[in-house]
Amino acid sequence: MIAKQEFNGKRGEARTSAILLDRFWVLQRSVDVEGADCLVQLTANSLQELTQRKNKIQAIGIVQSKFFEGRNQVKIKKEYVIDNGKPSLEFFALLHTDDENGNEVHYFFSSEEIVENFYLNSQKDHYCFSITNERKYSEFKNIAKKKLLDRIETAILTAEIERNTKFVNALYSIFMIPTQHYQDHPNFIYKLRELEGHSIVLCEDQTKGNRHLLEYRRDLFNNLGSFSWGYIGTGTYFLSVCILAHHLNGHTPTEELVLKLQHNLIGTLDTWDEHDITSSEIQKAIGTNG
Incomplete structure (x- = not known):
């Protein structure tokens, strides 16, 4: 059983990497026997561009890959999806399977879509996915590659802006706190x-x-x-x-x-x-x- 899970995990990793490598630099880390996190970073067109990036906080996208068969359940840890009490901007899931004719199928979700469309297990520590008669997830099925990659890239760029802005504001907050006199009639x-x-x-x-x-x-x-x-x-x-x-x-x-x-x-x-x-x-x- 473990060998089968590991095999399916590798299949999911391979398919996810094949999609992401068209746009990003990709590293992988194993999360369990059923899949892995693909860590994605924006590519650079030159050494100069890469060097300039060192001067700012860079965001890394996380795409968790899974492979499932039929109506088997897929679980994603809640702690991966939620960051500081809200869906993580840079987290996505790519779930792979084969249809009845052996054709490759994928389902793509942002963290926000996971929260809205998956269900929590009884322990409330995993978001769960499975195909049922009531839950077909058709709108998330076989998302076009360009659209999928665009969404991940936009999320990474947005996260970089937010994190750099937050860092600068924190660094210079002391200079942004105005002196107040609290006088109804200033004198x-x-x-x-x-x-x-x-x-x-x-x-x-x-x-x-x-x-x-x-x-x-x-x-x-x-x-x-x-x-x-x-x-x-x-x-x-x-x-x-x-x-x-x-x-x-x-x-x-x-x-x-x-x-x-x-x-x-x-x-x-x-x-x-x-x-x-x-x-x-x-x-x-x-x-x-x-």
């Missing part, structure tokens, strides 16, 4: 200063006496430069964004408010002088009463 002086040729803004809380530097809110406005005042341009727009983000207690200011502050106040200041701007002046410039 600050923003001291615009030049320090060794570099523009800085010191926020001075007139209520509590605290001081801190105004953060560069590059997450709100994509600017590689620093603060500026006394003209209408990128530097003064950036300063207006950052001052308003603090003034509004960490909330993102609208473009309308930013332009009002830039044109009514920040852009009108003497470029070569230092300035103290109060919260009330900001409120007047943007047309609010605080």
Whole structure:
């Protein structure tokens, strides 16, 4: 019996690899006597492209292959399908069999489709598949190779974007946490200063006496430069964004408010002088009463 299972497992692996190798680099790891995981990675067209990939997190697709006969049950461990409480983006199953004429047949499922269409065993630790009169899985049968490969490639690319974005956000999260004052009526002086040729803004809380530097809110406005005042341009727009983000207690200011502050106040200041701007002046410039 074990020998038969191993033989069928090898058949499933071979058929799955034959499909995947048209698009991906494929590695295999055995998961049980009935099948294997095929680990798929996007191919590279050059050594330069491959080298560039080393600078980011790469996602690996997992395609579990199985071979079944007739109406035999196929089981897939739940822990393979579910990742952090939801269907894994990069997991797929390719289930192979032969029809009554000996022709090759395959069924292709994403993890989400497994969750929706398979049934759990009594222990709730495996998703189970078997052909019955009620469960024919016709819509998953003999999916065209190009469509199948496209779905896997899209999932890998999507997973890479999500993981790299999550990593970058976690790495720089400390710089994205805005300083909040929690004051219903903000009472600050923003001291615009030049320090060794570099523009800085010191926020001075007139209520509590605290001081801190105004953060560069590059997450709100994509600017590689620093603060500026006394003209209408990128530097003064950036300063207006950052001052308003603090003034509004960490909330993102609208473009309308930013332009009002830039044109009514920040852009009108003497470029070569230092300035103290109060919260009330900001409120007047943007047309609010605080």
